[in-house]
Every structure is written in structure tokens, then in C-alpha cells.
Amino acid sequence: MSIxxxxxxxxxxxxxxxxxxxxxxxxxxxxxxxxxxxxxNNPASVVDMLKxxxxxxxxxxxxxxxxxxxxxxxxxxxxxxxxxxxxxxxLLEKLEYSWxxxxxxxxxxxxxxxxxxxxxxxxxxxxPQYDPHGDPIPxxxxxxxxxxKTILSEVAxxxxxxxxxxxxxxxxxLQYLKKLDIGIGTKITLVEKIPFDGSVIISIKSGGKTxxxxxxxxxxxxxxxxxxxxxxxxxxxPRKIK
Amino acid sequence: MSIxxxxxxxxxxxxxxxxxxxxxxxxxxxxxxxxxxxxxNNPASVVDMLKxxxxxxxxxxxxxxxxxxxxxxxxxxxxxxxxxxxxxxxLLEKLEYSWxxxxxxxxxxxxxxxxxxxxxxxxxxxxPQYDPHGDPIPxxxxxxxxxxKTILSEVAxxxxxxxxxxxxxxxxxLQYLKKLDIGIGTKITLVEKIPFDGSVIISIKSGGKTxxxxxxxxxxxxxxxxxxxxxxxxxxxPRKIK
DNA sequence: TTATTTTATTAGGCAAGGCTAATTTATATA
DNA sequence: TATATAAATTAGCCTTGCCTAATAAAATAA
Numbered sequence: 134m135s136i137x138x139x140x141x142x143x144x145x146x147x148x149x150x151x152x153x154x155x156x157x158x159x160x161x162x163x164x165x166x167x168x169x170x171x172x173x174n175n176p177a178s179v180v181d182m183l184k185x186x187x188x189x190x191x192x193x194x195x196x197x198x199x200x201x202x203x204x205x206x207x208x209x210x211x212x213x214x215x216x217x218x219x220x221x222x223x224l225l226e227k228l229e230y231s232w233x234x235x236x237x238x239x240x241x242x243x244x245x246x247x248x249x250x251x252x253x254x255x256x257x258x259x260x261p262q263y264d265p266h267g268d269p270i271p272x273x274x275x276x277x278x279x280x281x282k283t284i285l286s287e288v289a290x291x292x293x294x295x296x297x298x299x300x301x302x303x304x305x306x307l308q309y310l311k312k313l314d315i316g317i318g319t320k321i322t323l324v325e326k327i328p329f330d331g332s333v334i335i336s337i338k339s340g341g342k343t344x345x346x347x348x349x350x351x352x353x354x355x356x357x358x359x360x361x362x363x364x365x366x367x368x369x370x371p372r373k374i375k
Numbered sequence: 376m377s378i379x380x381x382x383x384x385x386x387x388x389x390x391x392x393x394x395x396x397x398x399x400x401x402x403x404x405x406x407x408x409x410x411x412x413x414x415x416n417n418p419a420s421v422v423d424m425l426k427x428x429x430x431x432x433x434x435x436x437x438x439x440x441x442x443x444x445x446x447x448x449x450x451x452x453x454x455x456x457x458x459x460x461x462x463x464x465x466l467l468e469k470l471e472y473s474w475x476x477x478x479x480x481x482x483x484x485x486x487x488x489x490x491x492x493x494x495x496x497x498x499x500x501x502x503p504q505y506d507p508h509g510d511p512i513p514x515x516x517x518x519x520x521x522x523x524k525t526i527l528s529e530v531a532x533x534x535x536x537x538x539x540x541x542x543x544x545x546x547x548x549l550q551y552l553k554k555l556d557i558g559i560g561t562k563i564t565l566v567e568k569i570p571f572d573g574s575v576i577i578s579i580k581s582g583g584k585t586x587x588x589x590x591x592x593x594x595x596x597x598x599x600x601x602x603x604x605x606x607x608x609x610x611x612x613p614r615k616i617k
Numbered sequence: 618t619t620a621t622t623t624t625a626t627t628a629g630g631c632a633a634g635g636c637t638a639a640t641t642t643a644t645a646t647a
Numbered sequence: 648t649a650t651a652t653a654a655a656t657t658a659g660c661c662t663t664g665c666c667t668a669a670t671a672a673a674a675t676a677a
Contacts, residue, residue, distance in 0.1 A: 144634065166654060178635055180656060185633095196643085196655080228495040241487045247480045253470040386664065408624060420665050422626060427663095438625080438673085624673070631666075641656070647649085 141191075143244045146213050147172065148182050149191060150243075152200055153210035162199035208275050212251065215271040217243040218264035219254045225265045225317075226258065232265050233302035265317065267298030267354030286333060286350035288323040294355035295320050301352040309349070314340050321355065383433075385486045388455050389414065390424050391433060392485075394442055395452035404441035450517050454493065457513040459485040460506035461496045467507045467559075468500065474507050475544035507559065509540030509596035528575060528592035530565040536597035537562050543594040551591070556582050563597065 141149070151171045155163045165179040172179070183200065186192045191206035202210055220242040224235040252273050255261075262278055263269055269278035288294050296319045299306065310316065315337060324342060325334040331347030383391070393413045397405045407421040414421070425442065428434045433448035444452055462484040466477040494515050497503075504520055505511055511520035530536050538561045541548065552558065557579065566584060567576040573589030 142633080164654075165656090174634090175636060176655070177637080177657080181634075227499055228492070230491075230495070238487065238489045238492065241489075242484075245480065245483045245487075247483075249472075250470070250480065253472070257469055384663080406624075407626090416664090417666060418625070419627085419667080423664075619677085621676070622674080624671100626669100626671070628669080629667090631664105633663090634661105635663105636661075637659090639656100639658080641654100643654070644652080646651070 140246055141209060144182070145186065145189075145191075146209070146244055148179075148186060149202065149206055149210040150213045150217075152192060152202055153207070153214065156202065163201070164199050168200070211271040211275040211277065213243050215255075215273075215275075216245075216251050218268060218270040219251055219258060219261070221264045221266070222258050222261045222270075223254060231302070231307070232299060235265060263297040263317075263356065265298050267356065282354045282356050284351050285321070285323065285335070285345075285353040285355050286326075286331065286347055288355060290323055290326055293320060293322045294357060296353060297356045298354040299352055300354060306349075306352060310353075313337065313343060313345075315353075382488055383451060386424070387428065387431075387433075388451070388486055390421075390428060391444065391448055391452040392455045392459075394434065394444055395449070395456065398444065405443070406441050410442070453513040453517045453519065455485050457497075457515075457517075458487075458493050460510060460512040461493055461500060461503070463506045463508070464500050464503045464512075465496060473544070473549065474541055477507060505539040505559075505598065507540050509598065524596045524598050526593050527563070527565065527577070527587075527595040527597050528568075528573065528589060530597060532565055532567055535562060535564045536599060538595060539598045540596040541594055542596060548591075548594060552595075555579065555585060555587075557595070 148168065151168055152163055155167055155171060165176045165183065168183075169176040169179045183192065183194050186206070187194050190203055191209065193201045193203060217239045220239040221235040224230040224238055225232065230238070255270075255273065261270055263282070267282035269281075271277045282297050283294075284300065285294070296315055296317055298317065299310070315321070320338040322336040322338075323333060324336050327333070327344075331350070332344055333347070333350045334342060334344050336342050390410065393410055394405055397409055397413060407418045407425065410425075411418040411421045425434065425436050428448070429436050432445055433451065435443045435445060459481045462481040463477040466472040466480055467474065472480070497512075497515065503512055505524070509524035511523070513519045524539050526542065527536070538557055538559055540559065541552070557563070562580040564578040564580075565575060566578050569575070569586075573592070574586055575589070575592045576584060576586050578584050
């Protein structure tokens with residue numbers, strides 16, 4: 134029994150993905166207009182496609198409740214998201230693309246169809262939990278880690294965390310990170326927050342204490358340092374940021 | 376100045392690739408019919424597309440001479456072939472797909488567009504010279520190694536060669552190879568050919584001498600063991616065949 | 618050379634997935 | 648509530664890339 138009975142077109146996959154993301158952002162109601170904005174196309178086109186997706190039982194659509202993914206639609210959406218994020222990790226870690234370049238390429242790679250590809254890639258990458266933007270990667274069974282990233286500035290004093298990504302991808306920020314020897318997977322303990330300007334004193338496992346600005350702390354995405362299964366399941370080893 | 380001024384559709388890329396391959400197989404004349412056979416579509420569709428490709432100056436087409444790639448068309452075709460073969464190496468070597476699975480997936484991956492992707496992948500893979508079917512991988516500048524593969528049975532007595540692929544991808548053949556500890560990159564010296572039944576005595580660098588059948592020797596693709604630049608440029612390290 | 622067969626081309630259509638413009642239906646505001 | 652505004656939907660059209668059927672042009676055989 135396969136998760137996906139018959140294959141989707143790229144366009145259908147993009148609609149499902151966008152509906153998933155809109156739903157995830159806690160939208161009350163996912164409307165044709167919001168979808169058209171996300172896809173940068175015309176609401177009339179969206180209405181056409183919604184009909185098709187309803188026929189295929191991938192979504193439900195009632196004017197009152199807006200659009201919702203069915204179980205089947207959700208599974209496919211999660212698979213697309215999984216592929217996208219795995220490819221992003223690949224592009225960043227193996228092909229040494231920078232954070233801001235990976236998304237666009239992954240938009241294409243996520244539509245490559247092969248039943249084993251995502252799982253093999255996952256294994257090859259060491260079962261990463263997060264993509265380079267700090268978003269969790271759905272598992273093969275379609276489960277999404279519910280451990281959510283936050284920004285460093287929201288970590289409580291005394292708590293440890295692990296770098297999973299960045300918000301700002303400017304080269305000045307990335308270079309600063311490099312200088313501080315902070316990369317994906319780096320473990321950081323938030324020692325103290327300075328009330329005056331929001332500066333944060335952090336302790337980097339490898340390199341001792343440093344103080345960073347609020348602006349810095351607002352742009353570094355972090356997650357709890359270890360998961361229920363123990364940290365040997367975290368794949369990221371600290372790496373240089375290009 | 377980029378090699379490709381404006382992007383091709385997947386379909387256009389497939390036509391260019393097929394025209395390239397037909398041309399490479401020494402066809403006297405590449406006709407709409409031969410293209411339609413290769414693409415498994417209708418000659419009428421081919422004629423439509425040929426017009427489009429002529430307009431884009433990617434091919435020349437005269438009923439007398441048939442279809443020919445222009446310089447521009449050739450560059451694009453070589454890029455597609457390059458991408459295809461690099462992805463095949465990736466799938467085989469990194470994701471551990473088997474020989475016969477990689478082609479179909481590479482058919483999709485070859486259409487992923489990004490100016491740096493092929494070159495980064497090439498580097499990541501260690502600048503392989505051959506794909507898993509023993510076909511040479513065009514370089515970044517669009518040069519194709521003119522070192523052509525042959526089958527083991529055509530190697531002269533006393534000559535050394537290197538395994539670059541297989542013709543038969545049946546699991547029985549692949550398992551036999553595994554048993555003999557022969558994989559991509561394995562160096563083999565052809566010691567002697569037995570006239571009686573075409574059997575071949577080979578010496579495998581790692582494992583001494585063995586005799587293999589003509590059928591075996593007809594299905595193992597090999598290339599000269601070292602290139603002008605020296606063998607340190609060959610990327611393949613012997614690996615197990617799955 | 619003429620007849621036959623094969624190949625190429627044209628004409629007209631189809632499905633997918635967009636678009637614009639017009640219309641209907643909701644929602645908000647006066 | 649009546650009206651203005653915004654959103655959703657419908658209708659009709661476009662492009663891409665394919666198809667079939669019909670016709671034209673070649674190539675081959677008689």
C-alpha cells in the first residue's frame with residue numbers, strides 16, 4: 134500500500150504545498166485569494182484548480198470554512214515539504230550552496246518523483262531534523278517534529294539550545310557567524326540577557342563566552358539541544374558557514 | 376556571457392538530447408520519424424517542435440540533410456547530457472541505487488535548472504569521467520572525453536583496463552560481479568583469450584586471476600585505465616556492486 | 618517511368634494551466 | 648437596512664505540447 138496512489142502534477146503539488154503552509158501559519162480560513170497571493174497567480178486559476186483537487190479528494194472546500202487538506206492531501210503535502218527540506222540540506226551541506234540559494238533549487242528538486250528517493254536522501258544526509266532555515270523535516274511516515282524553532286533572543290536564561298538556521302541571510306551576518314565559529318548544529322547556552330539593550334551573553338560550546346546584540350539574537354534560529362531520543366539522533370555536526 | 380541565454384522547457388531539452396544522441400550514433404540523417412521513435416511520440420508533434428527549435432536557432436533542418444544541432448543547440452544538449460550523467464553517478468554512488476534504477480530518476484533531475492548546479496555536483500562527486508553505464512561525462516566547458524568504452528571481450532591480450540559500467544543489469548550478473556569483487560573503477564588486465572569459446576582470463580588487481588565466459592566479457596564495459604592527465608584524475612574508487 | 622509505399626507536413630482538436638473581463642455573492646460600512 | 652467594496656465564480660481565450668486524419672512529397676519497386 135503506497136501513500137500516493139497516483140502521481141500529482143507539479144502544479145498540483147505546488148497548490149497542496151501552499152495550502153499546507155497557509156494552514157500551518159494558523160490561517161482561520163484559507164481562501165482562493167490567499168492561495169493566489171502565495172502562488173502569485175490569478176484567483177480564477179485557483180478556483181479551477183481547487184475544483185480539480187476536490188475531485189481528486191485531496192482537499193475539502195466549502196465557502197464557509199475555506200480550503201482544507203484531506204488526509205490524503207496532507208500526506209502528499211508533507212511529502213513535498215519533506216523532499217524540499219531534504220534537498221535544501223543536501224544543497225547546503227554537500228554542494229555548499231549558501232542559505233539563500235537553496236530554496237529556489239529545492240523548489241524544482243521537490244518535484245522529482247521516485248518512491249525511494251526521499252528516504253535514501255534522508256539516510257545519506259544522516260536523518261537531519263531541520264532544514265537550513267530551521268524548519269523541521271517531516272519523517273518518512275509523514276510525522277513532523279513538533280519541536281519548533283525560536284530565535285535566540287527568546288531562549289530563557291540558563292537554557293541550552295542548538296543552532297538550526299538563520300533568518301537573515303545577508304553575507305555580513307553569515308560572515309559574522311563564521312567569525313564566531315557558529316554554524317548549524319552549534320550548541321549555545323544563553324547565559325544572560327542584558328535588559329538595557331537586549332544584548333545576550335552566550336556560551337558557545339567550543340569557544341567560550343561572547344556577547345551578541347539583540348539584532349544578532351533575533352536572527353539566529355535555534356531549537357532545544359536534544360530530543361527525546363537523545364542527541365545522537367541529531368545529525369548536524371557544526372560546520373562552517375560560508 | 377552565459378552559455379545559455381534563455382532557458383529551455385523540459386520538452387525542448389528532451390528533443391535536443393535525443394537529437395544529440397541520434398547524431399552521436401552516427402545516423403546519416405536525423406529525420407522527424409527517428410526522433411518520434413526515440414521520444415515515443417507522433418511525427419506530427421515532432422514537426423511542430425522542430426519548427427520551434429529552428430526559430431530558436433537551436434537546430435538546422437533541411438529535408439535533404441535532416442536535423443542538425445547548431446553550436447548553441449549542441450552546447451545545451453551537452454549540458455543536459457552532463458547533468459544526466461552526473462546525477463546518475465550521484466544516485467549510484469551516494470544514494471546507492473542500482474545501475475538500472477538511476478536512468479529514470481536522472482531523466483527528471485537533468486531538467487533542474489541552476490547555473491552552478493552541475494559544476495557543484497561534479498566537484499562533490501570528485502569530477503567523475505564516466506557515468507555508471509560507462510558513458511563519458513561532458514566537462515563544464517562542454518567537452519566530451521573521446522575515450523570510448525568498449526566491452527571487456529574487445530580488449531587486446533595483455534592490455535589493462537578499468538571497469539566503467541555494465542551492459543546487462545540483471546541481478547544475477549551484478550551479484551556475480553560482487554562475488555568477483557569487481558565494481559566501477561576496478562582495474563583489470565586481460566591476460567588471455569581462449570579461442571575455443573571466447574572465454575577470457577583476467578587478472579584483477581586485488582584478487583588474482585580468474586576465467587570468465589564470453590557472455591561475461593561481453594557485458595562488462597571498460598575503458599583505458601589511465602588518461603593523459605594521470606590516473607589520479609579518475610574518480611571512481613572500486614566499490615561494491617549492489 | 619510509373620505505381621506503390623513510406624515519410625513529412627498541414628489542419629484541426631484536446632487537456633492542462635494559466636489569463637482577463639464580467640458577473641455573482643459576501644462582507645463591511647454608512 | 649441599503650450600499651459600497653471585496654471576494655469568488657463563470658465565461659471565454661491563450662499557449663504548450665501532444666494527438667488524429669488528411670494531404671503532399673519522397674523514396675522505392677515494378
